[in-house]
Amino acid sequence: MTESPASDPEYVAAVVDLLGAIAYGELTAFEHLAEDAASAPTLRDKVALAAMASAEFGHLGRLNERLETLGADPFEAMAPFQAPIDAFHEHTAPKDWLESLVKAYVGDGLARDFYREIAALLDVDTRDLIMESLDSTAHSAFVVEHVRRAIEDDHRVGGRLALWGRRLMGEALSQAQRVAADRDALTALLAGGVDRPGMDLAALGRMFNRLTERHAQRMTELGLSA
Amino acid sequence: MTESPASDPEYVAAVVDLLGAIAYGELTAFEHLAEDAASAPTLRDKVALAAMASAEFGHLGRLNERLETLGADPFEAMAPFQAPIDAFHEHTAPKDWLESLVKAYVGDGLARDFYREIAALLDVDTRDLIMESLDSTAHSAFVVEHVRRAIEDDHRVGGRLALWGRRLMGEALSQAQRVAADRDALTALLAGGVDRPGMDLAALGRMFNRLTERHAQRMTELGLSA
Numbered sequence: 001m002t003e004s005p006a007s008d009p010e011y012v013a014a015v016v017d018l019l020g021a022i023a024y025g026e027l028t029a030f031e032h033l034a035e036d037a038a039s040a041p042t043l044r045d046k047v048a049l050a051a052m053a054s055a056e057f058g059h060l061g062r063l064n065e066r067l068e069t070l071g072a073d074p075f076e077a078m079a080p081f082q083a084p085i086d087a088f089h090e091h092t093a094p095k096d097w098l099e100s101l102v103k104a105y106v107g108d109g110l111a112r113d114f115y116r117e118i119a120a121l122l123d124v125d126t127r128d129l130i131m132e133s134l135d136s137t138a139h140s141a142f143v144v145e146h147v148r149r150a151i152e153d154d155h156r157v158g159g160r161l162a163l164w165g166r167r168l169m170g171e172a173l174s175q176a177q178r179v180a181a182d183r184d185a186l187t188a189l190l191a192g193g194v195d196r197p198g199m200d201l202a203a204l205g206r207m208f209n210r211l212t213e214r215h216a217q218r219m220t221e222l223g224l225s226a
Numbered sequence: 227m228t229e230s231p232a233s234d235p236e237y238v239a240a241v242v243d244l245l246g247a248i249a250y251g252e253l254t255a256f257e258h259l260a261e262d263a264a265s266a267p268t269l270r271d272k273v274a275l276a277a278m279a280s281a282e283f284g285h286l287g288r289l290n291e292r293l294e295t296l297g298a299d300p301f302e303a304m305a306p307f308q309a310p311i312d313a314f315h316e317h318t319a320p321k322d323w324l325e326s327l328v329k330a331y332v333g334d335g336l337a338r339d340f341y342r343e344i345a346a347l348l349d350v351d352t353r354d355l356i357m358e359s360l361d362s363t364a365h366s367a368f369v370v371e372h373v374r375r376a377i378e379d380d381h382r383v384g385g386r387l388a389l390w391g392r393r394l395m396g397e398a399l400s401q402a403q404r405v406a407a408d409r410d411a412l413t414a415l416l417a418g419g420v421d422r423p424g425m426d427l428a429a430l431g432r433m434f435n436r437l438t439e440r441h442a443q444r445m446t447e448l449g450l451s452a
Contacts, residue, residue, distance in 0.1 A: 027269075030276055034260030043253075043301045043308070047286065050256055054283045057276050075269045082269070 011196070014189035015126055016070055018118060020077030021085075021179070021186075022133055023063040025111055027078070028085050029104075030057040036100040045097075048142045052104060059133040066129055080183065084175040091171050098150050102161050102222065105143040106168050109218045110211065114176070117207050121189065121197055140221075147222045162224040169215055237422070240415035241352055242296055244344060246303030247311075247405070248359055249289040251337055253304070254311050255330075256283040262326040271323075274368045278330060285359040292355055306409065310401040317397050324376050328387050328448065331369040332394050335444045336437065340402070343433050347415065347423055366447075373448045388450040395441055 033053035040046035064074040092107075094100040112134040119130040151158040180187050192198015199207060216226035259279035266272035290300035318333075320326040338360040345356040377384040406413050418424015425433060442452035 027273065027276065030280075031260065031264050031272075034257065034279065035264065038257050038261065043304060046257075047253065047301075050253065050283050050286075053260065054256075054280045057280045060273065060276075075273075078269060 008193070010185060010188060011193070012070055013185040015122065016067060016072045016077050017080070017183050017186045018115070018122075018130075018189070019063050019067050019070075019126075020072075020074070020079075021081040022111075022115055022130065023060055023067070023074060024078035024081045024085055026056045026059050026063070026133070028089055029108065030054075030060075032089060032100075033104060036094070036097070036104070039097060039100075041097060045146075049104075052142075062129060063133055066126075081179065084178050084182075087178075088171055088175045092168055098147060098157065098161060099164050101143045101146055102164055102224075103168055105140065105147075105222065106165050106215065106218055107172065110169065110172050110215060113211050113214050117210070118190070121192065121199070144221055147224075151223045158224060161222070162219065162226070165215075165219050165222075165224055165226065169212075234419075236411060236414060237419070238296055239411040241348065242293060242298045242303050243306070243409050243412045244341070244348075244356075244415070245289050245293050245296075245352075246298075246300070246305075247307040248337075248341055248356065249286055249293070249300060250304035250307045250311055252282045252285050252289070252359070254315055255334065256280070256286075258315060258326075259330060262320070262323070262330070265323060265326075267323060271372075275326075275330075278368075288355060289359055292352075307405065310404050310408075313404075314397055314401045318394055324373060324383065324387060325390055327369045327372055328390055328450075329394060331366065331373075331448065332391050332441065332444055333398065336395065336398050336441060339437050339440050343436070344416065347418065347425075370447055373450075377449045384450060387448070388445065388452070391441075391445050391448075391450055391452065395438075 030053045033049055033056060037046050037049035037053060040049050067074045067077050092103060094103050115130055115134055119127040122130070147161065151161070180190075190199050190204070219226040256279045259275055259282060263272050263275035263279060266275050293300045293303050318329060320329050341356055341360055345353045348356070373387065377387070406416075416425055416430070445452040
């Protein structure tokens, strides 16, 4: 990891892309969780979802500060990721409360794993910022408990939600590919540089295996087959 | 102001009502601001509205803690205020982005003024908690700037939004009357007690005058006639 990453304009462009993507992702997560809160079955569920939404938004301030420190406009940094992230949400609009919960859990987990993999290639400060921004484990218990109880009450729910989890994973991968094809700085970041670690094709393959395994673990925690 | 308000069950019941009402009000404010954020015209506006929403939600934790300290279940404390506060929002559903902004500004201001008036009758700890929970002045500049610019661009907007402001005030008063009729402990709180200050009818009248005056000031700040 380079000591003065700010001296490499390609590296800075990639970090700006990454932070912009995470920031826009958290902003839309806020929006969708808040929407789910509005349709929550009880006041207690409403508050739990609203807390998850606020936690997502809470990370935005520090991401935007860092973007400004890097000389970028936060809104310009987010803009390239509006189309793919909005498309992800349009293609995965939950039909009910349980699909919302599974999406919050599985989608958030996938995003977190993916960004953490990339963060491992970055300078320490950026890595720490990303790790902090992705920390939202406090709310997992709420989702796991609700989904498991729903499956206990009606076993058919499990089959439907298992399919839903696969669809979320497929849509996430397809939008990630779209981003990879569009954003040269980001893909160059993955490949590494003279003084920076990177991933060759074999390493990329292993990364996708890890992401898939962790996705499967999350599905199991929810009581669903991946 | 009594030294040990916890010893008076009527007083505690009234405080639980008041904190429950404020908590549910902030929860719905969160929901509606988040909904407005979803339809914001630009990314910058979206972030500003999401920040306002998160700030409302941010107060909930301390209100709920205090409710628990008083021996109350926060969700039970909020429940009696669901119907009147939901009715307020149903009857004042904004038709567009500008109506949303005026509602956020005028509605928030009215609620803040009203709860502050009541807080003046309470013990210091409760009063401080309420004052902190209602502090959201940081976002006013955003709304004032947007509404004033819209009126400059098209003067007819001013007439429409002035009517909208009056409707918000009318609906708030009508729901407040509904609460006053339903919640004996709260109305008893307003009347005062042996060791507590209260308001007679003349004082209540002066309070409504103050609320109306401050509403008119807010409308003027937005460039609207009250």
